[in-house]
Amino acid sequence: MQGTPQTHYFVPNPSYWPIVGAVALFCLGLGAALAVNGVALGGGMLVTGASILAYMLFGWFGDVIRESLAGRYHGKEDHSFRWGMGWFIFSEVMFFAAFFGVLFYVRVISVPELGDFEHKLLYPDFEAAWPLSTGPGITERYEAMSVWGLPAINTLILLSSGVTVTFAHWGLVKGRRRQLAAGLFATVLLGTSFLFFQAWEYAHAVHELNLTSASGAYGMTFYMLTGFHGMHVLLGTIILAVVWLRVLKGHFNPEHHFAFEAAAWYWHFVDVVWLLLFVFVYWL
The missing domain is CATH 1.20.120.80 (Cytochrome c oxidase, subunit III, four-helix bundle)
Structure with a gap:
């Protein structure tokens, strides 16, 4: 209700997005190291890491937007x-x-x-x-x-x-x-x-x-x-x-x-x- 003080803090469900992000950063780091040393696989790893990172950003921020539109965020959040x-x-x-x-x-x-x-x-x-x-x-x-x-x-x-x-x-x-x-x-x-x-x-x-x-x-x-x-x-x-x-x-x-x-x-x-x-x- 309008004016009712918030008595709880929204806690989202467990998410796999941090794991996806970690995989993306691993691929980016490994790809950069390989590319700097002239290994042919480096470019492919960089593209893979960037693609996974983009997928994570769209997915994670999409979840946050849907939670916001659902009215789950209030004063404390x-x-x-x-x-x-x-x-x-x-x-x-x-x-x-x-x-x-x-x-x-x-x-x-x-x-x-x-x-x-x-x-x-x-x-x-x-x-x-x-x-x-x-x-x-x-x-x-x-x-x-x-x-x-x-x-x-x-x-x-x-x-x-x-x-x-x-x-x-x-x-x-x-x-x-x-x-x-x-x-x-x-x-x-x-x-x-x-x-x-x-x-x-x-x-x-x-x-x-x-x-x-x-x-x-x-x-x-x-x-x-x-x-x-x-x-x-x-x-x-x-x-x-x-x-x-x-x-x-x-x-x-x-x-x-x-x-x-x-x-x-x-x-x-x-x-x-x-x-x-x-x-x-x-x-x-």
Whole structure:
């Protein structure tokens, strides 16, 4: 009944999905190890592992969605979901903090130290400037990415996507289903556009600027930070697309819509990380 305090916590039936997930991760790990060592079976194992993982995700999340639609989740479960998503995003913050720490260490500590008087005996031609153009491991000249152009366009795209997902949230809270669906669809399109332009940017960097992951510390940190961010944009776009499909099926209402909120939290996190990348990787 409405207003009746919750006296129990929903406990789902025993599930075999964790076992399926473990098998998927085993196949992925083994396939990666075999592929790196040039074993022909590696590629097949990777495809098998990815297929099993996709099957698990569809099945497990499908069970959760059906339990939610059946009204089995209430205040306590919602509280747990929010804490879980909050800690997940915090772990992602720490993930990127480690990579930004690498960039900070290289630029602020390592590069100036290698360029001081004591190290001139070891690396007489080294120039303590960023991006690096000379130094250990750099055998071919390359050009650094420009801050304007594709990076600026992608910044505008992600900032716009933050507006559209907020527009969709307002529509959900106010019961405007068309606004909700339109805002989500626009966000998915913007996320897809970002990925397209990032792929274009990578092709430009490799073929025209000669910038690869082997281009010293600059190339390594550039692809590490932007590449992992791109993976997160891909994941966020898929999540938002699934939420949009659920909206078209009539899921969510102004009182119960945490799946949408979780997707929006994650997307805003992705936006903030990109702004930091734009400033510290491209601009400064």
